[in-house]
Amino acid sequence: MAYSDKVLDHYENPRNVGKMDVDKKNVGTGMVGAPACGDVMRLQIQVDDDGVIEDAKFKTYGCGSAIASSSLLTEWVKGKRLDEAEEIKNSQIAEELSLPPVKIHCSVLAEDAIKAAVADLRQKQGD
Amino acid sequence: MNKPIYFDYLATTPTDPRVVEKMTTCLSMEGNFGNPASRSHVFGWKAEEAVENARRQVANLINADSREIVWTSGATESDNLAIKGAAYFYKGKGRHILTSSIEHKAVLDSCRQLEREGYEVTYLEPTSEGLITCESVANSLRDDTILVSIMHANNEIGTVNDIAGIGEITRAAGVIFHVDAAQSAAKVPIDMDKMKVDLLSLSAHKMYGPKGIGALYVRRKPRVRLEAQMHGGGHERGMRSGTLATHQIVGMGEAAAIGMEEMESERDRVMALRERLWLGVKDLEAVQINGDLHQRLPGALNISFSFVEGESLIMSLKDLAISSGSACTSASLEPSYVLRALGLSDELAHSSLRFSIGRFTTKEDVDLAVEQLVHSVEKLRDLSPLWDMYKDGIDLDSVQWAAH
Numbered sequence A: 001m002a003y004s005d006k007v008l009d010h011y012e013n014p015r016n017v018g019k020m021d022v023d024k025k026n027v028g029t030g031m032v033g034a035p036a037c038g039d040v041m042r043l044q045i046q047v048d049d050d051g052v053i054e055d056a057k058f059k060t061y062g063c064g065s066a067i068a069s070s071s072l073l074t075e076w077v078k079g080k081r082l083d084e085a086e087e088i089k090n091s092q093i094a095e096e097l098s099l100p101p102v103k104i105h106c107s108v109l110a111e112d113a114i115k116a117a118v119a120d121l122r123q124k125q126g127d
Numbered sequence B: 001m002n003k004p005i006y007f008d009y010l011a012t013t014p015t016d017p018r019v020v021e022k023m024t025t026c027l028s029m030e031g032n033f034g035n036p037a038s039r040s041h042v043f044g045w046k047a048e049e050a051v052e053n054a055r056r057q058v059a060n061l062i063n064a065d066s067r068e069i070v071w072t073s074g075a076t077e078s079d080n081l082a083i084k085g086a087a088y089f090y091k092g093k094g095r096h097i098l099t100s101s102i103e104h105k106a107v108l109d110s111c112r113q114l115e116r117e118g119y120e121v122t123y124l125e126p127t128s129e130g131l132i133t134c135e136s137v138a139n140s141l142r143d144d145t146i147l148v149s150i151m152h153a154n155n156e157i158g159t160v161n162d163i164a165g166i167g168e169i170t171r172a173a174g175v176i177f178h179v180d181a182a183q184s185a186a187k188v189p190i191d192m193d194k195m196k197v198d199l200l201s202l203s204a205h206k207m208y209g210p211k212g213i214g215a216l217y218v219r220r221k222p223r224v225r226l227e228a229q230m231h232g233g234g235h236e237r238g239m240r241s242g243t244l245a246t247h248q249i250v251g252m253g254e255a256a257a258i259g260m261e262e263m264e265s266e267r268d269r270v271m272a273l274r275e276r277l278w279l280g281v282k283d284l285e286a287v288q289i290n291g292d293l294h295q296r297l298p299g300a301l302n303i304s305f306s307f308v309e310g311e312s313l314i315m316s317l318k319d320l321a322i323s324s325g326s327a328c329t330s331a332s333l334e335p336s337y338v339l340r341a342l343g344l345s346d347e348l349a350h351s352s353l354r355f356s357i358g359r360f361t362t363k364e365d366v367d368l369a370v371e372q373l374v375h376s377v378e379k380l381r382d383l384s385p386l387w388d389m390y391k392d393g394i395d396l397d398s399v400q401w402a403a404h
């Protein structure tokens, strides 16, 4: 299968790879997928005092499209408020990366990951 | 060095230039273009002579009589003809068939079809080393078993079954024994005089011959009968009608002759390259070879790299043409049924690659593969949350995953 240039770019030079301290109050972690399905995504966001996402990190076990989807997502969420980040749709990711139909589920996983990270952060901050 | 480098010799092999040369002599006006079935002129006689010469070459490769070779379009057709042909012919004796869960789809789907028609099929499970044991065959034979079909070498992991041993059991029980030898022919010795195999499938394109041609060995003593699946002009003693494809057949014959001549020297060379590849990657943490280490094709190596996903690994190895045990690319998310049958977890099956080495692989090819593999695995592990967890000592099986 041919990958789009954008997928290849994110795959070759993934942005914001890393791990944050899950115990920190201002860090939300979303881990979605399962090894048995061939994909696991861990997305983490860190917010400042105003509730704006100041940093994001990811690690992904999965195909190139899954890696690219999560890498792109970390770029997109930075500078956004939580409610804005939650609004990101998998279709936007799929469109930006020109994912073929069989790879749509990789972008769905990315959407699930940001939703899970936001939910985790909200729970921690008690609202 | 041409890139990408071909490491997929179990999928198919390039046609040997010596084979191509022989084939082209059958494709020109001045050459041997006649119909081998034409009895009334020299064009037919010459074509028939070429076909019969090739038949002897293929028979020699497996130490058989040339009258025991039936031309087909490939191992898929040979498997279909052997299994359905024998099942239909001997249905009066019983309707039970014994095969294994790691056979090629050509065998499995032929058996599924027979199940739909009222036959009963038992699918033997391999050992965790990927082998079908003689004991498991012996223990599963029934009074109404008419056919046993077990592959010689497996196409995903390269393990080689003891077909001589299984043949002793089936012969003693009076049951027909079919062997799919598409992957083993011209790589490991096959001797029909010694092995009690009744039907044996061969394919030219796995042994440096052209695609679209194969053969089925059908034993004469004791005689094995089949019900034809392709009806028509009664070619191949009625077992497979259709005008013979002289150029294809000549190609398969030449491939068999070369394969026989070079089997031993090639085996040592190819095995050394396989060993070189494994030595180059085995020090990466959490890697394993799938399938028995000793009963194996010289050029086959199926490796699991834990915590990296097979498809992304292939994507990063763009200079190497390899095949993945993972089927995440296809519409189904099913990992390889062969690796699953060995007892590999889905996760490990998703992290497996099949390397196959052959006649045109060089040391330089292998060295480049090792270099890129090590680099890619390390890079992808840096990206892998599972690797982090493994390094933190977390047991991945204890985690509650949100499967989708």
Ligand SMILES: Cc1ncc(COP(=O)(O)O)c(C=O)c1O
Residues within 6 Å of the ligand: B011, B073, B074, B075, B076, B077, B079, B104, B106, B151, B153, B154, B155, B180, B182, B183, B202, B203, B204, B205, B212, B213, B214
């Ligand atoms: C074990 C085995 N059997 C059968 C086949 C089918 O052979 P062919 O491509 O000649 O139909 C293959 C090759 O894919 C194979 O590996």
Ligand code: FES
Residues within 6 Å of the ligand: A037, A038, A039, A062, A063, A064, A065, A066, A102, A103, A105, A106, B328, B329
């Ligand atoms: S993660 Fe399964 S195909 Fe992308």
